[in-house]
Amino acid sequence: MKSLIENPKDVKELRENGILFSRLGSDEEVVELFKEIDTYGLGSRYVFPDVKMRIEEHCNSKAKTWMAELIHTYFRSPWTAVALFAATFLLCLTFLQTFYTIRPAN
Template sequence: MVFFSNVIAFEMSTETDYECYVIAYVNFMKSLIETTGDVKELREKGIMVSHLRSDDQMVRMFKQIDTYGVDHWGLFQDVTTRIDDHCNSKAKTWMADLIHTYFRTPCTAIALLAAGFLLCFTFLQTFYTIHPMKNN
């Protein structure tokens, strides 16, 4: 945390012509990390590597870093827009809700597959009962 604070102070000094990349990064990570579950998901996906003892320490570290109200969201605007587009997609939201609600176990997926086959076979049986094949 001291490293980030020192780099932020260096970026904010009037003597440098650097863009505020670290400030933008810290603000972006603060917007992503709110709970230990967020840190766990980022770590499991390989997006974040943490050498701290716990995910809770990572959450507390990012909450404690002060950027003094300086924001440079333009550096991560493309990433933020893509994340928003992904999260606001109705089709993806419905699919995730469907999978999370109805397919928690493999048995439910197998049952749906079996029901689909039975429905198809029932349709075929009904069709061929109404329109029997003509033998010559």
């Protein structure tokens, strides 16, 4: 965690996504707290560079951002997903009824 938190922006990002919870006064205090924590022999400052890179790639992905916004905006309740499924099912039934009305079975 220490290698993921380098500045107050990192703390804000982790806090907004529900990964980090703090009762300290500010994000700067959280950064200072993590700087003071001993890593017990892990001398490398960047222990998890691949994790950090994958997090940045995930956050910078336009498709994932759009999908997250879509789900957050339109599918906040499970009932909206049920309603979408029901509407899609009814449209398929309507299409089939129209198709078999135009081309009846012999």
